[in-house]
Amino acid sequence: MPDGRINTLGSINLFEHGIFRIQASAPPTVVANPVANTDAVIEHLNRSVADLLVLPELGLTGYTCGDLFGSDALLRGAVEGLLRIARASEGARPAVVIGLPLVVNGSLMNVAAVVADGEIAGIVPKTFLPTYREFYEGRHFRGSGAADPETVTIAGDEIPFGTDLLFAYGEAVLAVEICEDFWTPLPPSSSAAVAGANVLINLSASNETIGKAEWRRDLVRSQSGRCIAAYAYVSAGPGESTSDLVFGGHCLIAENGTLLGQSRRIGDGLEPEWVAETSVCCDVDLQRLAHDRRVIGSFDDVAEHLELDYRRVDLFEGASARPVSVPLARYVDAHPFVPSESGELAARCGEILALQTAGLVKRLSCLSKETALAIGVSGGLDSTLALLVAVRACDAAGWPRTSIHGITMPGFGTTAHTRTSADRLIEATEITGDCIDIRQLCLDTFRSLEHDPLGIPLPDDVTVETLQSQLNDLPDDAADLTFENVQARIRTMLLMNRGFVLGTGDMSEQALGWSTYNADHMSMYNVNTSVPKTLVRFLVRYAADHFFDGELTDLLHRVADTPISPELLPPSSDGEIRQSTESTLGAYELHDFFLFHFVRNGFTRDKILFLASQAAFDETYSPATIEQTLDTFIKRFFHNQFKRNCVPDGPKVGSVSLSPRGDWRMPSDADPGAF
Numbered sequence: 275m276p277d278g279r280i281n282t283l284g285s286i287n288l289f290e291h292g293i294f295r296i297q298a299s300a301p302p303t304v305v306a307n308p309v310a311n312t313d314a315v316i317e318h319l320n321r322s323v324a325d326l327l328v329l330p331e332l333g334l335t336g337y338t339c340g341d342l343f344g345s346d347a348l349l350r351g352a353v354e355g356l357l358r359i360a361r362a363s364e365g366a367r368p369a370v371v372i373g374l375p376l377v378v379n380g381s382l383m384n385v386a387a388v389v390a391d392g393e394i395a396g397i398v399p400k401t402f403l404p405t406y407r408e409f410y411e412g413r414h415f416r417g418s419g420a421a422d423p424e425t426v427t428i429a430g431d432e433i434p435f436g437t438d439l440l441f442a443y444g445e446a447v448l449a450v451e452i453c454e455d456f457w458t459p460l461p462p463s464s465s466a467a468v469a470g471a472n473v474l475i476n477l478s479a480s481n482e483t484i485g486k487a488e489w490r491r492d493l494v495r496s497q498s499g500r501c502i503a504a505y506a507y508v509s510a511g512p513g514e515s516t517s518d519l520v521f522g523g524h525c526l527i528a529e530n531g532t533l534l535g536q537s538r539r540i541g542d543g544l545e546p547e548w549v550a551e552t553s554v555c556c557d558v559d560l561q562r563l564a565h566d567r568r569v570i571g572s573f574d575d576v577a578e579h580l581e582l583d584y585r586r587v588d589l590f591e592g593a594s595a596r597p598v599s600v601p602l603a604r605y606v607d608a609h610p611f612v613p614s615e616s617g618e619l620a621a622r623c624g625e626i627l628a629l630q631t632a633g634l635v636k637r638l639s640c641l642s643k644e645t646a647l648a649i650g651v652s653g654g655l656d657s658t659l660a661l662l663v664a665v666r667a668c669d670a671a672g673w674p675r676t677s678i679h680g681i682t683m684p685g686f687g688t689t690a691h692t693r694t695s696a697d698r699l700i701e702a703t704e705i706t707g708d709c710i711d712i713r714q715l716c717l718d719t720f721r722s723l724e725h726d727p728l729g730i731p732l733p734d735d736v737t738v739e740t741l742q743s744q745l746n747d748l749p750d751d752a753a754d755l756t757f758e759n760v761q762a763r764i765r766t767m768l769l770m771n772r773g774f775v776l777g778t779g780d781m782s783e784q785a786l787g788w789s790t791y792n793a794d795h796m797s798m799y800n801v802n803t804s805v806p807k808t809l810v811r812f813l814v815r816y817a818a819d820h821f822f823d824g825e826l827t828d829l830l831h832r833v834a835d836t837p838i839s840p841e842l843l844p845p846s847s848d849g850e851i852r853q854s855t856e857s858t859l860g861a862y863e864l865h866d867f868f869l870f871h872f873v874r875n876g877f878t879r880d881k882i883l884f885l886a887s888q889a890a891f892d893e894t895y896s897p898a899t900i901e902q903t904l905d906t907f908i909k910r911f912f913h914n915q916f917k918r919n920c921v922p923d924g925p926k927v928g929s930v931s932l933s934p935r936g937d938w939r940m941p942s943d944a945d946p947g948a949f
């Protein structure tokens with residue numbers, strides 16, 4: 275959990291939001307003492323607030339009992355321990371999965387027992403026994419095989435038995451495998467996932483050696499991603515025998531390729547005397563998994579290539595009605611597009627800039643070297659980013675930077691601040707610069723259209739200067755769409771007649787339709803097309819620090835600090851930006867949050883509001899503001915698909931993209947009412 279934030283909840287039924295809480299724990303082990311190990315499990319069970327408690331492989335006896343596994347006393351003790359845990363689980367919150375040795379049809383097997391609400395719900399045997407190097411399980415155990423019974427009898431009860439068991443618990447479908455199973459090329463959890471399991475469980479006893487923790491972490495992450503599932507892994511702890519090996523108690527929980535949490539472990543600097551037990555508890559989001567499984571069609575296609583003959587066992591009838599009143603054990607990132615960790619942010623910015631640049635370099639290869647690359651340089655963030663990408667692309671493609679024609683086009687709303695930035699940017703990047711004051715063209719257009727801009731009549735004696743001074747005296751809330759659109763369209767007309775136009779509009783603007791149709795909405799290639807607004811200033815800062823130096827670096831930092839505004843309405847009388855985009859639309863940090871969860875995860879309005887209530891935004895927003903801004907997002911997102919349906923080519927840089935040719939095909943006339 276980055277920066278240690280845990281958001282507190284009132285009494286909320288997390289199940290309703292698809293949240294399923296998993297605790298993976300390695301309690302202290304007493305080798306060959308099932309009574310002590312059972313006591314430790316029951317103690318964990320009693321204080322767990324999770325829906326699922328996962329404990330280590332052979333945890334009731336210890337993994338390292340060696341030839342003591344031949345002893346009746348040990349084996350009976352393990353079964354008695356299991357029955358005691360089943361009794362203790364009656365009325366308790368979590369389902370428990372614990373490992374033990376069990377005699378099945380006269381052979382000893384290494385199994386996991388699933389226990390819930392007073393019952394042993396099922397027993398899953400280990401499929402692949404490691405018998406190499408430090409492992410010699412083949413000496414004591416038999417692996418699961420075709421002749422296994424469908425049930426085993428424990429204390430007179432017939433318990434479902436087999437590797438074909440799935441355990442249904444609310445929206446969660448659990449499947450269990452045991453340690454070595456997932457270190458093989460074909461882990462049983464893969465086919466269980468295709469058969470419907472979304473919570474994959476691994477009971478393990480995995481000793482620590484140099485580099486193994488990283489390998490283990492990679493496997494857990496990648497198996498969760500490959501299976502579009504949650505993966506909960508727990509390894510035996512340092513209480514295991516150290517005759518030959520040391521066990522670190524590594525517990526990990528991953529979801530769809532992302533590690534949600536991991537425990538400390540011996541070997542990461544944790545001293546043995548500090549280790550009573552290791553544990554990690556995370557909330558996984560089953561709705562997010564369900565969305566990805568629906569979207570990624572190849573997931574279901576695999577089913578055609580497998581024999582999926584699984585049996586389902588129901589745990590906790592009526593589990594979906596179990597509310598909890600505890601902190602959410604899951605970090606909700608307020609800025610899903612902007613990593614909070616500085617190294618990760620830098621890596622992401624570097625990667626995105628490389629993709630944008632490579633996209634444009636390829637496009638340049640189709641053009642004559644005499645082509646002018648026209649870009650409207652406003653001094654704002656988006657056009658600066660596009661300009662920097664163009665400069666990098668020309669440098670990479672061997673085009674002179676003078677091929678880039680950076681044109682400033684001051685209008686009625688342009689402030690001195692952005693204008694100065696624009697002029698200095700053009701100079702410092704050594705591109706071809708030009709400045710066209712668009713105000714006379716706009717005035718002529720208003721007259722041709724017989725349009726009074728912001729209600730100001732235009733008799734023949736009105737000049738650009740007199741109009742500008744009247745505009746400057748307008749109240750702050752003055753609005754006129756035609757006045758804004760005319761300026762944007764004239765700028766685009768001037769650019770289009772100049773050469774190959776580089777687009778500047780970003781993905782968040784496209785989501786909200788915050789552009790003038792067939793004006794800044796259009797270009798020949800848009801390098802910013804899938805860059806979210808909240809990331810733009812970080813990309814500019816990264817480029818400033820890594821690719822440029824001297825005055826340009828300082829200047830780029832100045833641009834990165836500029837407020838976001840289209841500058842189409844006149845500045846206030848003191849020359850400051852009057853029209854802040856965010857005061858009209860709502861904060862971009864909220865819109866980018868909504869965009870991520872709406873498009874990437876397909877979440878409902880309620881789920882997005884719930885997640886927003888858990889996120890630590892930079893600004894403080896009331897619940898009413900968040901709700902209103904979400905309504906604005908949804909309404910604008912639907913109403914502006916017609917603009918997205920004809921956007922220029924441009925590179926996809928992340929999993930969220932709105933290209934109508936690739937990622938997001940939606941009717942332009944869909945109704946937002948149900949969303």
Ligand SMILES: Nc1ncnc2c1ncn2[C@@H]1O[C@H](COP(=O)(O)OP(=O)(O)OC[C@H]2O[C@@H]([n+]3cccc(C(=O)O)c3)[C@H](O)[C@@H]2O)[C@@H](O)[C@H]1O
Binds near residue numbers: 610805809874929931
């Ligand atoms: N447009 C954008 N601009 C900047 N950042 C963007 C972004 N879209 C997502 N991001 C960010 O990127 C990060 C990772 O996004 P997230 O949605 O969690 O991505 P995730 O599901 O973790 O996948 C990471 C990458 O691997 C790819 N993948 C994953 C799994 C399976 C397959 C497959 O082909 O089978 C491919 C996936 O397409 C994506 O490009 C997040 O922080 C997200 O906010």
Ligand SMILES: Nc1ncnc2c1ncn2[C@@H]1O[C@H](COP(=O)(O)OP(=O)(O)OP(=O)(O)O)[C@@H](O)[C@H]1O
Binds near residue numbers: 657681684
């Ligand atoms: N004064 C200007 N001079 C030149 N081009 C401009 C000017 N104002 C706007 N543009 C062009 O129109 C695009 C869209 O402008 P707008 O101000 O609506 O949006 P923006 O997304 O805030 O862009 P930016 O961050 O580049 O200002 C800009 O990126 C730029 O290419």
Ligand SMILES: NC(=O)CC[C@H](N)C(=O)O
Binds near residue numbers: 404454457480
């Ligand atoms: N208990 C096991 O199955 C251990 C084998 C596994 N490959 C490991 O080293 O962690």
